[in-house]
Amino acid sequence: MRMGWDRFGKRVSSGVALMIIAAGSAVAAEAVAPSEPSGLFFDPGFERSVTGAMEETAGQSGWEIQKTGRDSIKESLTVMTLDEPGTAYSGRKCLALSIPRQTSGFEFVTVGQRVMLKEDQEYEATVWVRWPDGPDVAPEGADAVSGAPSAIVSFWARHRDGNGQFAGRDVWLFDNQWTKITIRFRETDPGQSTLIYVSLLPNQTPVDSTIWVDDFDVGEVSDPVHIERRTSNILQDGDFSAQSNGVISIPWYYKTMGGTSIVGRVATEDQNNVVKMSMPPETGNYESAQLWQHIGLVEGARYEISCRMRWDNFSADAPAPIVNYGIYHEESRTWYGPVDQVLERTGEWRVYRFAHVPPVGGPWKIYVQLNGWGNFEKGVAISVDDIICRAGVQLEDGQEESERLK
Numbered sequence: 074m075r076m077g078w079d080r081f082g083k084r085v086s087s088g089v090a091l092m093i094i095a096a097g098s099a100v101a102a103e104a105v106a107p108s109e110p111s112g113l114f115f116d117p118g119f120e121r122s123v124t125g126a127m128e129e130t131a132g133q134s135g136w137e138i139q140k141t142g143r144d145s146i147k148e149s150l151t152v153m154t155l156d157e158p159g160t161a162y163s164g165r166k167c168l169a170l171s172i173p174r175q176t177s178g179f180e181f182v183t184v185g186q187r188v189m190l191k192e193d194q195e196y197e198a199t200v201w202v203r204w205p206d207g208p209d210v211a212p213e214g215a216d217a218v219s220g221a222p223s224a225i226v227s228f229w230a231r232h233r234d235g236n237g238q239f240a241g242r243d244v245w246l247f248d249n250q251w252t253k254i255t256i257r258f259r260e261t262d263p264g265q266s267t268l269i270y271v272s273l274l275p276n277q278t279p280v281d282s283t284i285w286v287d288d289f290d291v292g293e294v295s296d297p298v299h300i301e302r303r304t305s306n307i308l309q310d311g312d313f314s315a316q317s318n319g320v321i322s323i324p325w326y327y328k329t330m331g332g333t334s335i336v337g338r339v340a341t342e343d344q345n346n347v348v349k350m351s352m353p354p355e356t357g358n359y360e361s362a363q364l365w366q367h368i369g370l371v372e373g374a375r376y377e378i379s380c381r382m383r384w385d386n387f388s389a390d391a392p393a394p395i396v397n398y399g400i401y402h403e404e405s406r407t408w409y410g411p412v413d414q415v416l417e418r419t420g421e422w423r424v425y426r427f428a429h430v431p432p433v434g435g436p437w438k439i440y441v442q443l444n445g446w447g448n449f450e451k452g453v454a455i456s457v458d459d460i461i462c463r464a465g466v467q468l469e470d471g472q473e474e475s476e477r478l479k
């Protein structure tokens with residue numbers, strides 16, 4: 074996952090009043106006493122972790138490490154428990170995640186824990202991260218497409234035992250200060266565990282990278298639940314029938330970022346309008362393009378979201394395109410849904426669905442996005458149609474599932 078769309082958000086709040094659940098997270102930097110677990114994670118402050126390399130299967134400790142990438146890279150992806158003065162955010166110890174400059178694409182190192190979450194309960198996960206090699210102060214104008222040196226941290230919850238939908242975000246660190254990252258989510262696959270993890274991703278400009286991680290935990294938060302009564306598609310013009318051939322227009326939006334080589338336009342096929350997005354093979358690592366529409370959602374209601382997509386330049390030899398597809402909450406800068414949707418290996422239309430249970434009511438953004446970095450330097454052309462967001466699931470007696478939330 075890698076997304077840098079915050080700068081197109083209507084409003085990015087730096088002071089969102091989010092409740093801190095893990096009391097251990099509030100321990101000041103100079104504190105010496107180990108932070109006791111107060112959320113659902115075991116040893117959130119790493120104080121009980123053995124100093125040195127953390128084993129890939131951490132066993133009793135509860136921490137789980139994943140190394141993803143080529144065999145030649147995996148050996149140099151490391152997770153170390155540090156116990157040195159001045160390193161930890163709290164207590165004595167913290168973790169260090171490192172990747173070598175040769176890391177690229179979908180290669181990264183991850184640490185996290187699996188927890189069973191309740192249905193109809195909102196959760197908040199928190200982690201503190203630091204890029205120790207960064208400057209004291211971020212360069213002016215530093216952002217995801219500025220080319221300023223950075224470390225890219227990925228903080229996500231993944232449902233269905235780590236194989237289902239996502240909630241989370243990527244954060245670019247431009248300075249060497251401890252930074253708190255928070256995400257809120259609800260369970261979309263009750264009865265199965267959720268993997269909550271932090272990853273260090275390859276930089277856009279290859280370089281050896283290390284981040285420190287401390288006070289990583291998840292806990293329950295409580296908010297009132299409201300009732301969703303809309304039954305039809307909440308999106309406007311979900312089938313693009315109100316669009317004119319060519320430029321994408323309201324209620325839909327389309328924008329490129331970091332370059333203009335990814336093209337999006339409305340096309341008519343057999344009297345049916347679709348949106349076509351395409352990018353040439355040489356599209357750079359900093360380029361993205363996004364199709365989106367804002368919708369208002371009700372906190373705690375369950376929605377089913379679907380979209381038809383077709384791999385237009387299908388080739389049996391090419392890697393399947395990866396389409397960033399999901400729903401985004403601008404105020405908390407958090408992404409939900411399939412996110413890295415690998416298209417099926419066919420040139421035919423396929424429907425891609427996911428469930429969403431918003432942890433926050435109000436404006437959300439449904440989006441389909443192509444990224445230059447994730448498509449293996451291959452040209453990609455896709456068509457998109459019939460984007461639908463519906464509340465609840467029709468039960469036999471005609472009652473909506475969301476009514477059960479009363």
Ligand SMILES: [Ca+2]
Nearest residue numbers: 118163164166
């Ligand atoms: Ca610690």
